Amino acid sequence: MTAGILGYAYADAIEYMVNRWNGSEEYGYAYLIPVITAFLIWQRRFEIQRVGIRHSYAGLVLVALGGLLLFLGTMATTHTLSQYSIVIVIMGLALTFLGWSAFRLAFAPLFLLFFMVPLPPFVFNTLSNQLQLISSEIGVAVIRLFGISVYLEGNVIDLGSYKLQVVEACSGLRYLFPLASLSFVAAYIYKGALWKKAIIFLSSAPITVLMNSFRIGVIGVLVEYGGPGQAEGFLHDFEGWVIFMACIAILILEMAVLAKIGKRKMTLSEAFGIDIPEPPEDDVPRKRVKPAVPGYLAIGVALLTVWGVEHASSSENIVPDRRLFVGFPMEFGNWAGREDRLESIYLQALKLDDYIMADYRNGKGQQVNFYAAYYADQAAGEAAHSPRACIPGGGWLIRNHEVVPVEGVEVLGRSLEVNRMIIAKGDFRQLVYYWFQQRGRVITNEYWVKGYLFWDALTRNRTDGALVRLTIPIQPGQDLADAEEALREFAGLVVPKLGPYVPE
Numbered sequence: 001m002t003a004g005i006l007g008y009a010y011a012d013a014i015e016y017m018v019n020r021w022n023g024s025e026e027y028g029y030a031y032l033i034p035v036i037t038a039f040l041i042w043q044r045r046f047e048i049q050r051v052g053i054r055h056s057y058a059g060l061v062l063v064a065l066g067g068l069l070l071f072l073g074t075m076a077t078t079h080t081l082s083q084y085s086i087v088i089v090i091m092g093l094a095l096t097f098l099g100w101s102a103f104r105l106a107f108a109p110l111f112l113l114f115f116m117v118p119l120p121p122f123v124f125n126t127l128s129n130q131l132q133l134i135s136s137e138i139g140v141a142v143i144r145l146f147g148i149s150v151y152l153e154g155n156v157i158d159l160g161s162y163k164l165q166v167v168e169a170c171s172g173l174r175y176l177f178p179l180a181s182l183s184f185v186a187a188y189i190y191k192g193a194l195w196k197k198a199i200i201f202l203s204s205a206p207i208t209v210l211m212n213s214f215r216i217g218v219i220g221v222l223v224e225y226g227g228p229g230q231a232e233g234f235l236h237d238f239e240g241w242v243i244f245m246a247c248i249a250i251l252i253l254e255m256a257v258l259a260k261i262g263k264r265k266m267t268l269s270e271a272f273g274i275d276i277p278e279p280p281e282d283d284v285p286r287k288r289v290k291p292a293v294p295g296y297l298a299i300g301v302a303l304l305t306v307w308g309v310e311h312a313s314s315s316e317n318i319v320p321d322r323r324l325f326v327g328f329p330m331e332f333g334n335w336a337g338r339e340d341r342l343e344s345i346y347l348q349a350l351k352l353d354d355y356i357m358a359d360y361r362n363g364k365g366q367q368v369n370f371y372a373a374y375y376a377d378q379a380a381g382e383a384a385h386s387p388r389a390c391i392p393g394g395g396w397l398i399r400n401h402e403v404v405p406v407e408g409v410e411v412l413g414r415s416l417e418v419n420r421m422i423i424a425k426g427d428f429r430q431l432v433y434y435w436f437q438q439r440g441r442v443i444t445n446e447y448w449v450k451g452y453l454f455w456d457a458l459t460r461n462r463t464d465g466a467l468v469r470l471t472i473p474i475q476p477g478q479d480l481a482d483a484e485e486a487l488r489e490f491a492g493l494v495v496p497k498l499g500p501y502v503p504e
Contacts, residue, residue, distance in 0.1 A: 054099030062092025142217025438465025
């Protein structure tokens with residue numbers, strides 16, 4: 001009964017999670033995780049039977065914690081919280097109905113369920129961008145080993161005749177997530193010291209990065225000698241499968257080597273074998289577990305969770321009235337602007353509700369690119385993308401980053417603080433200011449953005465907000481102070497005009 005009640009409460013969270021599995025190849029493996037968990041628990045069923053099943057009040061704490069996370073996640077429409085709460089509630093129910101002794105035997109298989117939960121979009125995008133850069137750098141090193149001249153700009157590998165872009169699909173996450181899950185299972189089954197198990201699990205990350213980088217390098221070599229077709233179609237996908245199987249082979253080789261290390265030396269089959277348990281020779285008496293107070297309390301917690309979810313679902317996100325950026329002024333002070341548009345491929349990725357992108361020039365010929373992206377509802381993973389995570393993907397390197405006040409510029413009654421970056425691509429440099437202007441706050445820290453987003457969703461039913469970015473080129477030989485002065489001047493003029501377009 002408890003499972004049925006909670007199944008109703010978690011219906012939306014499970015549906016959204018399954019949609020993420022279907023819509024992202026990085027999580028295609030997740031369907032297997034519950035099956036593997038069930039098998040690993042089944043494998044230890046006789047041990048669980050031997051230690052005995054007893055109810056535990058402690059499990060109710062986990063069930064209540066999971067229910068609270070579901071309520072908060074539903075209230076803030078933050079799906080990641082709701083999905084993690086699924087696993088916490090399952091573990092809580094297991095502890096409630098099995099007791100501590102039996103729960104210890106099932107803990108590791110149940111913990112595996114965390115691997116089926118998709119990462120928060122912000123963490124996923126940041127991790128993907130960093131892996132793209134790392135894989136690009138190592139891949140270029142592999143290409144140069146073959147004596148091929150190559151130039152790297154961020155995640156774009158320039159072979160002269162062809163530019164190979166290391167996009168999100170080539171970041172290695174399609175290998176890392178399933179390999180990390182597989183290595184966790186391998187470490188659990190492995191019959192060896194704890195430090196060996198830790199090495200097996202933790203090694204999945206470097207194995208993935210190195211092998212994915214090697215794959216990128218090989219593609220670059222094949223493109224150089226076989227043409228651009230080597231980076232597309234069946235061959236490209238086939239190489240991916242080969243590399244993943246190679247990762248598994250390296251993991252198995254690693255376990256074989258570890259089995260030979262230490263006092264107790266074993267063969268691989270002795271150290272790593274999946275046993276199908278035989279029924280015990282001694283007849284273990286089976287007792288029917290009678291309903292107890294913790295079980296009834298679990299039903300009560302489940303009903304309370306359903307009530308909380310229904311209450312949270314009934315609250316509507318408030319979207320304040322605002323002006324559209326289509327009417328944003330193209331002239332102010334001695335600056336005149338010309339509006340530009342984003343390509344559809346970027347709009348699909350950004351998932352914004354309104355934006356402006358325009359180049360403004362002053363009488364001295366200096367040019368500032370002004371970009372502001374507005375989101376009416378940021379709670380469902382469609383939130384402002386941090387420039388610090390996105391800029392490297394365009395081939396730019398961040399040379400300097402700091403949070404600074406902009407002298408003489410006020411916003412919302414206080415001095416404007418911005419993220420100040422100097423970025424470079426080859427000989428070209430740019431000075432960048434950016435900040436998040438959201439619901440009456442100016443925020444420079446990406447993690448505080450998420451924290452305030454969550455809080456405001458709970459207390460104000462609002463998740464709207466904007467990212468504002470100003471960029472000015474630093475011309476060769478130009479004094480940085482000149483560009484800084486122009487950008488400060490532009491910020492002082494544009495910030496007061498944002499109020500009607502980014503409501504408090």
